[in-house]
Amino acid sequence: MITTNLLKNVTSKTPKLFMSTSAESIAFEKKLEHYRNLNAADTADTKPPGWDEAKPFKSIPGPRSFPLVGNIWRLMLPLFRGQDILEVHKGLYKEFGDIFVLKGMAGSWIKEIVTLYNPKDFETLARNEGVWPIRKNQPSLDYYQKIRTNLFSGIALVGQQREDWFKFRTIVNPIMMQPKNIAQYTDKMNLVADELVENIKYLATQNKDGEMPSDFKNELYKWALESVAVVTLDTHLGCLKQGLKPDAEPEKMIYSATQFFDLMYKLDILPSVWKLVSTKDWKKFVGVLDFMIQTNIKYINRALDKLEKEEVDTENEIKSVLQQLLKKDRKVAISMAISMMVAGIDTTGRVLGAGLYFLAKNPDKQIKLREEAISLLKTKETPITKEVLAKAPYLRAVVKEVTRLAPIGIGNFRTTVKDIILGGYQIPKGTDVLTSNLILCSMDEHYPKAKEFLPERWLTTTSPELSHKSANPFVFAPFGHGSRSCIGRRLANLELHVAFLKMIRNFDMRWEHEDMTFATTTLYGIAKPLKLRVKPLDQ
Incomplete structure (x- = not known):
């Protein structure tokens, strides 16, 4: 067990290394206040246009989740779609289409994940993630940081959210x-x-x-x-x-x-x-x-x-x-x-x-x-x-x-900061969403000859038929x-x-x-x- 702080204390000899000037601090506080106001507007309880016409969240299709085991059995039993996460997603995409809810895939960490396969929904999600996007941290790493507070002396490794994340970035x-x-x-x-x-x-x-x-x-x-x-x-x-x-x-x-x-x-x-x-x-x-x-x-x-x-x-x-x-x-x-x-x-x-x-x-x-x-x-x-x-x-x-x-x-993970509409469904604020980028990147409709290793598709001299510019820019991420x-x-x-x-x-x-x-x-x-x-x- 670690019981003492291992980080070297900063001596009074070198304070200039670790302090911002008062002018910088004032400028930062003004910037922070500006982004606080933007975040308040982003996360306000307002509904997007078309919300009432969109289908309710509970009607999003998805595989059945069983008591205790949820859907995690799909990763554990080779007879059921295979053990690999990517193969599980490929099978579910074929069965349910561009959007589905996957429940019980990560124990108590994530109750349910809305999984997306339509680039237009990728773009909608990205454009509505707010000025302070939320990406949940792994609970094991979160808990480790809590039990090692004396080691870090108030220093967070990863997973900061909101103002803490903004200050860091x-x-x-x-x-x-x-x-x-x-x-x-x-x-x-x-x-x-x-x-x-x-x-x-x-x-x-x-x-x-x-x-x-x-x-x-x-x-x-x-x-x-x-x-x-x-x-x-x-x-x-x-x-x-x-x-x-x-x-x-x-x-x-x-x-x-x-x-x-x-x-x-x-x-x-x-x-x-x-x-x-x-x-x-x-x-x-x-x-x-x-x-x-x-x-x-x-x-x-x-x-x-x-x-x-x-x-x-x-x-x-x-x-x-x-x-x-x-x-x-x-x-x-x-x-x-x-x-x-x-x-x-x-x-x-x-x-x-x-x-x-x-x-x-x-x-x-x-x-x-x-x-x-x-x-x-x-x-x-x-x-x-x-x-x-x-x-x-x-x-x-x-x-x-x-x-x-x-x-x-295999994709990008976000937690919605406000109510949005994805795939024609109501997606409430606080919903965990995964964009399945890798699967789309391997599909010919987005990248011609997608299974082939063709660096030429990224060159400016490449023909329009093969060029990456024909794909939605939110697919490759x-x-x-x-x-x-x-x-x-x-x-x-x-x-x-x-x-x-x-x-x-x-x-x-x-x-x-x-x-x-x-x-x-x-x-x-x-x-x-x-x-x-x-x-x-x-x-």
Whole structure:
């Protein structure tokens, strides 16, 4: 058990790092008051036009929910539609159409979810989410934060709502959502990607066919952890050092990150009595988070020490995310740093793995990307810069196509802040709603040849028949929509752009196995060993 606050206290020597000026505070209070008024108007008890003509909520179709087990049995018994969440949704969409209510899919967390399959409803939901959108947090993570209040000292990790969320994003957005600010980390990403390339060269020599080992995905997670650490904390963890022992800190961090999402699925989606009894999964969940957060706090404290001792050239050095945020608000800075380190491993690593699979499976697309890479990087050792990335449209198209086919989530989740009409039905304020983006992204009516890996659909030179512009813009949303979209999306894209370009410039990749299986728990992604056959290029 953690009984003391592990975060370093801020000394009186450096108050300037953690205070806003009075002028900034006054400006923020005016902005906050303005948004309070907007939120009051958003959430007022008024009915939208056509409300009385819309069909009542209780008439929305949906599968029968059984006592005690609800609909969760669909994920547990292979004979009933299959175990995977995505397959369950596909079957229900075929049975009930564009809108249905799914009851009893997450224990007591979510009583019922209105599930949408019509892009027009996606748009209606997005345009009516208000200035302070609500996205419920996982109850296991909420409860963990409550029992660890002395560890966090009032710092929330994720899941803030309303004014708390608004304050957090107001501070973080200028740093995390500005393209120019994120682009400054390209050099750091380049160095981490170089380490990944060297490791893959070594792994290719361990098998005469150059096939990657069954645990190759772990190598991608090391890359993701190292990438987020150098940007967030300006710390090189050494994740990609060869010969790391299983009990090495980076290995334990990666294991903990993957377990974190798997355990949330077991605790919050599958039936569990962890709220009543301290189950084995709950104890493991607490242990995993304790380790990850204590490890992060160790590195955060080191960064704070550097700042307090004035060891950082605050004028000329490229500042880490933590350093930039500390100038605005200490609690927000630490919260953001920990959240990025917890959530930025399994997520980005999954997308890179899926992308390498798609490129290996589609040699013609791999060749096209390599031609672009060679035109920009004259040698395999040429560093990637922000100027290089600005001239790589096919690379950007590849990443978009990967996230169309294999985003980390099957859809976007919101709780309505006011009464709205979806699919011709009355949807009361406070209703949980899921947009099923991934299923629509794989349908030809939205993306021609939807099952095919076609980065060309994202190029401006593509014919109108194939172009993504023919699809409703609310269908493709791998990072969400609006003000509550993923705060780390620009950083994630930078990581992926650099890694894909480095990989394709250094290796020819082939996939000589049966098609990859994708599966859904808390996250969506590849579910079998990524046994790519890799051949280093001569030049």
